[in-house]
Structure formats: structure tokens, C-alpha cells
Amino acid sequence: xxxxxxxFLKGTAALGATSVAPALTGLNMxxxxxxxxxxxxxxxxxxxxxxxxxxxPTDDGAYQKYEQARRNLAIAQSDLVPLNIASDNxxxxxxxxxxxxxxxxxxxxxxxxxxxxxxxxEPIIGxxxxxxxxxxxxxxxxxxxxxxxxxxxxxxxxxxxxxxxVQDMNLSGxxxxxxxxxxxxxxxxxxxxxxxxxxxxxxxxxxxxxxxDRLGAMMRHFDEKYANLYADNYSTTMASRxxxxxxxxxxLASVGDLDGFPQTGLGNxxxxxxKLIKVRNAASLQHNRQVFFVGLGGFDTHKxxxxxxxxxxxxxxxxxxxxxxxxxxxxxxxxxxxxxxxDFGRRIMANDSGTDHxxxxxxxxxxxxxxxxxxxGNWPDLTPGSEYDYNNGxxxxxxxxxxxNATLANWFGYKGELEVLFPSLKTFPQNTLGFL
Numbered sequence: 001x002x003x004x005x006x007x008f009l010k011g012t013a014a015l016g017a018t019s020v021a022p023a024l025t026g027l028n029m030x031x032x033x034x035x036x037x038x039x040x041x042x043x044x045x046x047x048x049x050x051x052x053x054x055x056x057p058t059d060d061g062a063y064q065k066y067e068q069a070r071r072n073l074a075i076a077q078s079d080l081v082p083l084n085i086a087s088d089n090x091x092x093x094x095x096x097x098x099x100x101x102x103x104x105x106x107x108x109x110x111x112x113x114x115x116x117x118x119x120x121x122e123p124i125i126g127x128x129x130x131x132x133x134x135x136x137x138x139x140x141x142x143x144x145x146x147x148x149x150x151x152x153x154x155x156x157x158x159x160x161x162x163x164x165x166v167q168d169m170n171l172s173g174x175x176x177x178x179x180x181x182x183x184x185x186x187x188x189x190x191x192x193x194x195x196x197x198x199x200x201x202x203x204x205x206x207x208x209x210x211x212x213d214r215l216g217a218m219m220r221h222f223d224e225k226y227a228n229l230y231a232d233n234y235s236t237t238m239a240s241r242x243x244x245x246x247x248x249x250x251x252l253a254s255v256g257d258l259d260g261f262p263q264t265g266l267g268n269x270x271x272x273x274x275k276l277i278k279v280r281n282a283a284s285l286q287h288n289r290q291v292f293f294v295g296l297g298g299f300d301t302h303k304x305x306x307x308x309x310x311x312x313x314x315x316x317x318x319x320x321x322x323x324x325x326x327x328x329x330x331x332x333x334x335x336x337x338x339x340x341x342x343d344f345g346r347r348i349m350a351n352d353s354g355t356d357h358x359x360x361x362x363x364x365x366x367x368x369x370x371x372x373x374x375x376x377g378n379w380p381d382l383t384p385g386s387e388y389d390y391n392n393g394x395x396x397x398x399x400x401x402x403x404x405n406a407t408l409a410n411w412f413g414y415k416g417e418l419e420v421l422f423p424s425l426k427t428f429p430q431n432t433l434g435f436l
Contacts, residue, residue, distance in 0.1 A: 038335050038412055039277055039290040040162070041323070042187065043266070043316065044148075045342035047300030048141065051361030052348060052395075054313055055113050056080055057379060058094040069382040069393070073305060073350040085372070087115050091379035098310040099317035102366075105324050109372030110333065111364065112435050114404050116380045116388075118344060118360040118397030119144065121152050122427035125380075125387060125398045139357035139394075141300070144343040149187035152402050153423040161421055162291050163190030165409050168416045173287045175244055179276065181269040182295035196244065200268040200294075202275070203249035206242070218242075247284035255279055258326055262318045269294035270323040278330055289412065299342060303354040316340070324366050333368035337436065339408065340364045341401075348382055348393040359390055360397035363404060369411060369436050376435050400424060403433055411436035 053073060057063050058080055067074040080094035083106045087093060093113060095102060105111040124132045135152055137143035149160045157164075163178060167190040171177050178188040178195035181202075188195035198204065209215045222239035226232040255278050261271040273292045280287040296316065301309050320338060327333040345361025360380070377399045380388040390396045402422040409421060410432050418432070419425045 036413075037280065037288050037332070039292065039332075039337070040408055040412055041270075041273060041292045041294065041336065041338040042162075043270075043320065043338060043340050044145070044182070044185075044293065044295040045299050045312075045316070045340055046145070046295055046297040047342075048144075048344045048346055048357055049299045049312075049340075049342040049361060050301060050305065050309055050346040050355050051342070051363075052345065052382075053305075053309060054096050054099070054364075055115070055362045055375075056094055056096065058082055058092045062091045062379060065382045069348040069384075071350050072353075073355065083113075085112070085375050087113075087375045087377060087379040089378040093375055093379075095317075096310065096313045098314035101314075101321040102317045102364075105321060105366060106372065110324065110368050110370050111366040112370050112372045113375040113377075114363045114365065114399060114433070114435065115375050115377030116360045116395065116397055117363055117377060117399035117404055118401060119147050119152050120397055120400035120402070121424045123400075123429075124396050134390075138359055139344060141343050141357075146186060148341045148343070148401060149185060151405070151422045151424070152400065158186075159189045159191065160185065160187035161405060161409070162293075163188045163195070165412070165414050165416075165421060166190060166289070166291060167192040168421075169289065169414060171287075171289045174284050175247060175287075177287045177290045179273075179290065180293040181272055182293055185293050187293055188291065196248065198248065198272075200265060200272060202252045202272045203245045206245075251279045251282045251284050252276070254282065260325055261322045262315070264315045264319060266294065266296045266315050266319040267322065270319045274323055274326045274330075277327070277332065277336060301346070301354045302351065302356060305350075305354040320364070320366055327367070335369070337365065337367035337369055337408065337411065339366070339404075345395065348395060349384075358394040360388075360395040365435060367436075371435055376433055399433065400428060403428060403431065407432040407434070407436055 053075060056075055057066055063077050075096060079097040081097060081100050081103050082094045085093055102111060119135045121133050121135050147155060150157055151161045166178055176193045176196045180188055180195055180197050181200050184197050221235055224235060226235060252275050255275045258271060258274055261267045273294060279285060280290060298312055323338060327336045340363045342361060344357060344359055346355035346358040380395055388395045402424045406418045406422050406425060425431045
């Protein structure tokens with residue numbers, strides 16, 4: 001059984017009045033305004049999602065080109081989930097049949113697709129410039145993941161764009177408003193406050209603290225003043241993390257389980273995210289802005305893609321649909337926006353049973369603030385050798401990831417210069433895309 005400091009203090013008088021938990025973080029409490037609440041929820045699809053089998057044209061003409069390009073990995077036209085939305089160039093779109101659970105959210109016009117988007121440092125399609133620059137490290141998993149989290153021109157910056165955004169906004173809260181349920185992520189790094197990194201269930205469990213003697217010994221270490229500077233800082237930092245974990249555990253326990261979430265890895269992460277949103281006003285949080293990172297791996301489908309990809313997309317769809325319904329139940333659907341990122345898209349031409357690394361893909365955006373009823377961006381020409389064909393079926397994006405991210409930051413209330421947060425925007429005709 002795990003014992004907390006609270007339980008320990010109830011059960012023993014060993015600690016005196018001088019045993020006071022340290023301040024959890026140094027965030028600015030003066031700017032708390034709970035009526036102005038917003039949250040961003042990033043769902044990172046690790047491995048490079050085959051987005052051209054996630055969002056598929058339903059028009060006969062566009063579908064035939066899709067079927068010819070995808071060959072044995074093509075999804076049957078009759079199985080597609082129609083969305084009643086079209087790209088900017090008029091191509092009607094549907095979803096993979098495993099994503100049926102998101103259909104109603106699209107029908108409510110609270111979800112959309114960012115078509116043929118990806119990492120760009122300047123426009124290529126339509127630029128009529130044979131010397132247009134392409135981003136570094138295309139098709140490299142780790143570096144492309146870093147680019148999504150940094151910004152296309154910020155690879156050498158040790159901080160992530162969400163972390164820099166929150167740092168500039170000087171957000172309020174007792175615990176950090178930057179939270180990852182999928183390990184430490186560059187996206188959240190900043191120079192102001194350390195992100196909270198937790199499990200998919202929330203707070204960690206100190207399994208070794210299973211009796212009052214052990215907990216008491218640890219507390220005495222926390223309260224000790226060490227002559228050695230390293231030991232003193234280590235003890236202070238460890239105490240701070242323990243108390244943060246304890247405060248988080250208490251806040252989540254006050255909510256209990258929420259209904260409707262699938263029992264999957266991503267479902268558990270979004271369930272915990274929904275609970276953290278629900279307790280945002282608790283004394284231990286006091287958040288008027290929150291930023292969450294969750295993720296799902298397995299999208300590097302070089303072989304045996306059909307069944308694997310369907311299962312992954314089903315997991316994304318079911319978890320995302322449940323999360324949206326919970327936000328509606330909390331009356332916060334207009335204030336919480338969830339969106340996908342992924343390393344890159346995949347080649348249009350299939351291998352024997354899978355797909356290789358590509359470039360452009362599509363991203364989903366879900367929330368009441370989404371200006372749905374349409375998709376954003378042009379459906380590309382999938383024909384080999386078209387202007388979209390970078391090489392061997394790897395498609396060139398027409399929308400930059402930085403434009404998508406700038407739109408999210410703008411909606412979130414970032415008042416700084418978007419072209420400072422995302423320097424590549426200086427090369428594009430518009431910074432934001434209007435989907436929020």
C-alpha cells in the first residue's frame with residue numbers, strides 16, 4: 001500500500017510544525033482567470049501514420065485514382081465512413097471504416113481534416129521555384145518528431161513550441177499547466193516551469209513507501225538541511241516531485257472514473273486528461289490554461305499494415321470520440337481542442353503488405369471551436385509524376401505544419417509574434433488557416 005504525506009501526518013506525531021511542504025511551482029497566481037479556460041490536447045501518432053488510408057476520397061473520380069495508387073492496400077469505397085465534407089478543391093472525403101465512432105462529431109461540424117499537410121520551411125506547391133528549400137531530415141522518425149514539436153526552423157532550440165508559448169503567456173497555476181502522459185517530450189520544454197510527466201493513469205505510485213517507518217525516514221530526509229550543496233538540492237527537488245505527485249493524486253481521486261472511455265492505452269490517457277480538465281479549479285492546480293500531450297505508437301507499418309492500421313485507427317477514433325463527448329458533458333467542448341500530429345505520412349504506393357516512409361499526410365482537429373462542415377486544404381493529384389510527387393509516391397505537403405500549429409497557438413490566446421514562435425511563417429502568404 002502506498003502511503004502519502006497526508007496519511008502519514010494523520011497517523012503519527014513524529015513530524016512537528018516545522019514540516020511544511022515546499023511550494024510546488026513558481027507560477028504566477030495573479031493572472032488566474034478561470035472564466036477564460038482553454039486547453040490544447042496533442043495526440044501524437046508515433047511511427048508515421050498512413051494518413052492517406054485514414055482520410056479517403058469518396059468521389060468516384062478521386063477514389064479511382066486513390067485505388068490505383070494504393071493497390072492492395074486500398075480501402076473499399078463501399079466501406080468508407082462518409083463525412084459530408086470536402087477539401088478546398090471540392091473532393092468529398094470519408095474516413096477509414098474503423099473510425100465510425102467519429103462520424104457524429106463530424107456531423108456536428110466539430111471536427112475537421114487538415115488535408116495534405118506536413119513539414120515545410122517554405123511553399124513548394126504552386127511556388128514555381130525549382131530551388132524551393134525542403135526541410136532537413138525528411139523521413140527520419142526521431143528528427144521529424146522533433147520538428148513537429150519544435151517548429152520547422154527551430155530544430156536547434158532545446159525548447160518546444162508549446163513550452164515557449166506557455167512561457168511567454170506567463171500562465172497561472174499551482175502545478176504546471178504543461179502535462180505529458182506519454183513521457184518527457186520536447187514539445188512542452190521551456191525555461192519557466194517543468195512539465196508534469198505522469199503515467200496514463202495519472203500520478204505515479206511509490207510502491208516502496210509501504211509502511212510508516214519508510215515514509216517517515218523519507219520525510220526526515222526531505223526536512224534535513226544538508227551541508228553538501230548537491231545533496232541539499234537533490235533532497236529539495238525530490239521532495240518537490242513527491243509533493244507534486246501527492247497533490248496530483250489527491251486531485252484525481254476527487255473526480256473518480258468517468259464513463260464512456262475505451263479500455264485502451266490511448267483511451268486511458270484521454271480519460272486521465274479529461275479528469276485533469278475536470279479538476280482544473282482544484283486548489284492544487286488552479287489552471288485557466290492547460291496543455292496535454294498523449295501518444296500512441298505502432299504506426300510504422302512497413303508490413304502487414306491492413307489489420308494493424310485498422311486497429312490503431314479504431315483506437316484513435318474511439319478514444320477521441322469518447323473524449324469529445326466528455327468535454328460536451330463538462331460544458332467545455334468549445335474550450336478544449338484536440339488534434340493529431342505524426343512523424344510524417346507514408347508513400348502512396350504500397351509495398352507487398354505495407355508502406356514506406358513518406359512526407360505529407362492529414363491531421364484531425366476535434367472540438368467545439370472547430371469551424372467544421374468542411375476540410376482545409378486541397379486534395380492532391382496522386383498520379384505518379386504529378387507536381388505533388390516528391391519521389392516514388394512521397395507527396396509534397398501544401399499546408400505547413402507550422403501554419404497548423406500557429407492556428408492552434410492563436411486560438412489558445414498566444415499574443416506574441418507567431419513568426420517568432422514559428423520563423424518559417426515568414427515565407428508563407430498566411431500565418432493561420434482559420435479552422436478555429
